[in-house]
Amino acid sequence: TRETKKACFERWIDQQFREFRILAGDQQLPEAASAFQAGFTALDTTLGDNEQQSLLRYYHDTFVPALPSNIDDRSVDTYLPHTNAGARLQLDYIVNNPNPVGKRYLLEPRSESVVAGNAVDPYDAAHRTYHSMFVRLMNETQLYDLFLIDATTGNVIYTVQKEPDFGTNLIEGAYSTSALAKAFELARTGNVGSQGVAMVDFEHYTAS
Numbered sequence: 342t343r344e345t346k347k348a349c350f351e352r353w354i355d356q357q358f359r360e361f362r363i364l365a366g367d368q369q370l371p372e373a374a375s376a377f378q379a380g381f382t383a384l385d386t387t388l389g390d391n392e393q394q395s396l397l398r399y400y401h402d403t404f405v406p407a408l409p410s411n412i413d414d415r416s417v418d419t420y421l422p423h424t425n426a427g428a429r430l431q432l433d434y435i436v437n438n439p440n441p442v443g444k445r446y447l448l449e450p451r452s453e454s455v456v457a458g459n460a461v462d463p464y465d466a467a468h469r470t471y472h473s474m475f476v477r478l479m480n481e482t483q484l485y486d487l488f489l490i491d492a493t494t495g496n497v498i499y500t501v502q503k504e505p506d507f508g509t510n511l512i513e514g515a516y517s518t519s520a521l522a523k524a525f526e527l528a529r530t531g532n533v534g535s536q537g538v539a540m541v542d543f544e545h546y547t548a549s
Contacts, residue, residue, distance in 0.1 A: 354540070360482045361538045367478070373471040374489050374498075380464025381491075381498040384426035392432055396421070399436045404505055408547065420505060420515045424496065427508030430464070434503045445503035446476050468499075475501050485549075488521070492529050506548035520544050 364370075388396065400417045422428045440447045449472050450465060461469070479487050479501050489499035495512030509515060511522040520541045527539035 357540070358536045358538045360484075362536070364478060364482065364487075365537070369471070369474060373467070373474070376467035376471065377464070377489055377499045378491060380462065380467045381426045381430075381496060383463045384429045385424075386429070387425050388428050388432060393428075395436050396428060396432050399431075400505075415515070420509075422508045423510055423514060424508070426464075427496070427510075430508040431505065434507065435505065438503065442504075443502070446472070446479075446501045448503075449473065472501075475499070490525055495525070504548045516548060519546060519548075521546065 397417065400420055404420065405417055422431055434445065434448060438445045438448045450461075450469050475487050479485075486500055486502040486504070488497060490497050490511060495510045495514075495517075497506055497509055497511060500507045506516050506519075506521065511517055511519075511525050516522055520543070523541045524539045527533060527541070533539045
């Protein structure tokens with residue numbers, strides 16, 4: 342039984358490696374990453390007072406109360422994005438998203454309450470162009486989520502699922518000690534082994 346389970350797990354790991362190599366070779370990835378990075382940089386305006394309160398209410402009333410009491414006892418401020426762009430993206434794609442957790446990816450253009458009429462900013466334009474592609478890749482590979490992370494800054498500039506790690510920083514933010522941050526650091530520094538894939542062990546992930 343032990344050997345059978347071991348063989349099953351090794352086959353699963355090998356399948357993940359193959360899928361990640363296929364994903365990494367997608368020709369649209371560099372183009373998408375550049376577009377999302379430009380859009381992220383362009384969102385450098387501070388939230389208004391009411392918008393800031395809306396974001397804080399989400400963390401106070403929804404996110405923090407859902408955390409297991411024995412997992413994490415950090416203050417709400419710890420989880421907030423450290424950049425104006427991150428705060429804006431969380432407000433638009435999480436707080437103002439009409440879809441529930443696990444279905445937030447259904448929001449493709451931002452809501453009309455955020456972008457009036459047909460107005461499109463660079464980030465919204467990138468999202469309208471590439472989001473459906475990432476949703477398809479996520480579903481075809483049966484992954485829970487896909488991320489685009491700026492290798493220089495550590496900013497999480499895009500995710501499919503739009504959880505609270507979206508718009509945060511993996512080098513100095515609330516998730517800087519997470520398994521995701523460990524995998525990111527391995528990939529960023531080239532410590533990816535002979536197959537070109539960084540993999541870390543399973544552990545509790547606060548954003549999920």
